[in-house]
Amino acid sequence: MRPTKAIIHRDALEHNLAVVKHHAPNSSIIAMVKADAYGHGIEHIVTPLQAADALGVACLEEAIALRRLGWDKTIILIEGFFAADELAQITQHNFECVVHCQEQLEILQNTRLEKPLTIWLKINSGMQRLGFRPELVTSAWQGLSSLPLVNLRCMTHFADASDLAKATTQQQMQQFFILTADFNVETSLANSAGILAWPQSHAHWVRPGIMLYGVSPFADKTGLEHDLKPAMTLQSELIAIQACQAGDAVGYGGDWICPEAMPVGVVAIGYGDGYPRHAANGTPVLVNGKQVPLVGRVSMDMLTIDLRSQANAKVGDRVVLWGEGLPAEIPAQHAGTIAYELLTQVTPRVPRKII
Numbered sequence: 001m002r003p004t005k006a007i008i009h010r011d012a013l014e015h016n017l018a019v020v021k022h023h024a025p026n027s028s029i030i031a032m033v034k035a036d037a038y039g040h041g042i043e044h045i046v047t048p049l050q051a052a053d054a055l056g057v058a059c060l061e062e063a064i065a066l067r068r069l070g071w072d073k074t075i076i077l078i079e080g081f082f083a084a085d086e087l088a089q090i091t092q093h094n095f096e097c098v099v100h101c102q103e104q105l106e107i108l109q110n111t112r113l114e115k116p117l118t119i120w121l122k123i124n125s126g127m128q129r130l131g132f133r134p135e136l137v138t139s140a141w142q143g144l145s146s147l148p149l150v151n152l153r154c155m156t157h158f159a160d161a162s163d164l165a166k167a168t169t170q171q172q173m174q175q176f177f178i179l180t181a182d183f184n185v186e187t188s189l190a191n192s193a194g195i196l197a198w199p200q201s202h203a204h205w206v207r208p209g210i211m212l213y214g215v216s217p218f219a220d221k222t223g224l225e226h227d228l229k230p231a232m233t234l235q236s237e238l239i240a241i242q243a244c245q246a247g248d249a250v251g252y253g254g255d256w257i258c259p260e261a262m263p264v265g266v267v268a269i270g271y272g273d274g275y276p277r278h279a280a281n282g283t284p285v286l287v288n289g290k291q292v293p294l295v296g297r298v299s300m301d302m303l304t305i306d307l308r309s310q311a312n313a314k315v316g317d318r319v320v321l322w323g324e325g326l327p328a329e330i331p332a333q334h335a336g337t338i339a340y341e342l343l344t345q346v347t348p349r350v351p352r353k354i355i
């Protein structure tokens with residue numbers, strides 16, 4: 001069997017959830033598990049995240065999958081419904097649901113609910129993505145609160161909470177608190193960056209995503225600096241070692257030239273597994289726990305590494321691309337992206353194995 005796999009660390013998920021609780025001890029927790037739990041596999045996170053109060057997903061399909069896996073607590077659809085016919089299933093499964101626009105509000109007004117439904121009124125406090133603009137919040141509120149069987153809550157989302165130097169988050173909080181001051185309902189603002197850096201944003205419900213998976217939301221930090229543990233270790237093995245000569249060009253395009261006679265290791269993982277093709281020469285990977293640099297272009301199924309510092313490395317040795325010993329933030333930086341993207345892009349070819 002191909003040795004490439006993503007190890008999912010159950011204890012890391014449990015630990016990271018406890019770190020959330022530690023930072024926001026008075027808030028309930030909506031664990032964000034959209035996009036197949038940020039690539040970790042929802043079937044693997046349901047048990048480790050049992051202590052969360054609710055799960056947050058992007059669509060009905062993800063929510064139903066969680067019910068099938070036995071999650072019987074709250075599930076929140078953070079973009080609400082995409083079409084009127086989803087409402088019956090939402091109430092049938094007891095899901096909670098965001099309402100972020102006039103079109104959704106009108107669909108609700110034209111639907112007779114069979115059962116009580118908790119609606120999260122989403123306020124656009126400055127991100128310009130989802131939510132009612134401040135001047136429309138009161139009328140949306142009135143529209144929703146006049147509906148029978150609807151129980152209301154309010155939420156907003158930060159555009160830039162990982163930038164501590166900017167005033168944006170402070171302004172968004174202020175806007176949100178002013179708008180909701182008279183509503184007297186439960187509220188939610190904080191993503192991971194809000195939980196870690198903006199305690200005033202914790203409110204009734206916090207919504208951690210990336211930190212649950214052990215990754216820092218801040219560009220200049222890794223999860224370890226917040227006492228978080230990587231929940232995924234992406235690993236493979238050396239499947240060949242080339243005894244290259246000075247001047248040999250490695251891989252597609254021959255971009256990387258051996259400066260001297262040296263061993264070049266071939267690892268069974270590539271962009272077809274979700275390893276970023278744009279990872280630059282020098283991106284660290286771990287061979288037997290030791291950092292060595294990526295050299296040459298990443299292929300679909302393989303990549304090549306400089307083994308000069310690991311003369312004893314042999315075919316079959318373990319290679320870690322990120323996770324234990326190498327935070328995903330590091331290869332993400334070398335690939336010009338963020339760890340959120342690396343984690344969610346691990347492809348279905350890579351088996352997830354929970355330990």
Ligand SMILES: *Cc1c(COP(=O)(O)O)cnc(C)c1O
Nearest residue numbers: 032078157191192207208209210
């Ligand atoms: C994904 C998401 C979060 C979690 O964000 P992180 O930065 O991963 O913590 C919180 N709230 C909403 C609405 C989201 O879509």
